[in-house]
Amino acid sequence: MTIPHQPARTVVVHPDAETLARVTAARLVVALVDAQSTHSPVHVGLTGGTVGTRVLEEVATSPLRDAVDWTGVHVWWGDERFLASGDPERNETQARTALLDAVPVPPGNVHPMPALGGEIRTPEDSAAAYAAELARHAAAGGPLADDAGPAVPAFDVLLLGMGPDGHVASLFPGDPALEVVDRTVVGVQASPKPPPQRVSLTFPAIEAADEVWVVVAGSEKAGPTARALAGDDPRETPASGALGRSRTLWLVDAAAAG
Numbered sequence: 440m441t442i443p444h445q446p447a448r449t450v451v452v453h454p455d456a457e458t459l460a461r462v463t464a465a466r467l468v469v470a471l472v473d474a475q476s477t478h479s480p481v482h483v484g485l486t487g488g489t490v491g492t493r494v495l496e497e498v499a500t501s502p503l504r505d506a507v508d509w510t511g512v513h514v515w516w517g518d519e520r521f522l523a524s525g526d527p528e529r530n531e532t533q534a535r536t537a538l539l540d541a542v543p544v545p546p547g548n549v550h551p552m553p554a555l556g557g558e559i560r561t562p563e564d565s566a567a568a569y570a571a572e573l574a575r576h577a578a579a580g581g582p583l584a585d586d587a588g589p590a591v592p593a594f595d596v597l598l599l600g601m602g603p604d605g606h607v608a609s610l611f612p613g614d615p616a617l618e619v620v621d622r623t624v625v626g627v628q629a630s631p632k633p634p635p636q637r638v639s640l641t642f643p644a645i646e647a648a649d650e651v652w653v654v655v656a657g658s659e660k661a662g663p664t665a666r667a668l669a670g671d672d673p674r675e676t677p678a679s680g681a682l683g684r685s686r687t688l689w690l691v692d693a694a695a696a697g
């Protein structure tokens with residue numbers, strides 16, 4: 440069932456979380472194949488979280504998986520838990536296990552948010568390094584390529600999960616990071632969801648994505664889903680502010696749809 444909700448968003452409801460993960464994986468494979476028919480490389484932003492990781496597992500086992508030229512895909516993250524490299528709680532670690540170890544993405548095309556260690560001592564160090572990496576891969580004239588700040592590649596698809604408090608990436612309700620418009624990546628010091636230290640894309644970087652897909656499952660997310668789709672203040676329901684340039688898809692299960 441596809442429900443046109445507002446001009447800026449389309450909501451697609453699936454009966455349960457497993458179907459949601461399976462169909463979103465198929466949708467992602469097709470989106471990457473379509474993007475590769477018009478340009479190269481393509482850029483995809485991954486999310487952590489339960490359903491986001493299930494989607495990657497479904498891509499890994501999809502019979503359509505090899506229709507994608509993985510050598511032409513660049514992989515980024517919308518947010519990261521600020522922990523040492525290889526920590527099982529890192530979104531990067533989970534994505535490698537779920538998908539990236541199984542497909543031939545060149546190691547240089549995988550762009551994790553820098554982990555705690557060496558010169559990277561704080562989430563802000565990681566954010567600054569990641570902003571520089573994004574800027575290196577921004578196409579000239581890309582969405583943020585102006586004098587106001589560093590550029591980002593225009594993600595063909597940016598996957599986002601949403602927490603029960605309405606957070607997306609690591610932009611939490613009431614956090615000052617929600618107001619940042621002069622940087623593409625921020626350090627987060629007091630996440631209410633563990634671990635407290637995180638790194639996140641900002642709204643300007645999220646909005647540079649061609650397509651933003653918010654993938655949500657579970658009845659505990661019905662409230663924030665409804666609030667976000669009603670256009671609640673993003674300072675209270677951050678998911679409300681996650682919009683893509685061409686399309687914003689809300690891919691939800693029936694429980695989250697309420």
Ligand SMILES: O=C1O[C@H](COP(=O)(O)O)[C@@H](O)[C@H](O)[C@H]1O
Nearest residue numbers: 486487488489490599600601602
């Ligand atoms: O901590 C995080 O949580 C959100 C949502 O996760 P979920 O398990 O409730 O689906 C996720 O989108 C984010 O990337 C992650 O760092």
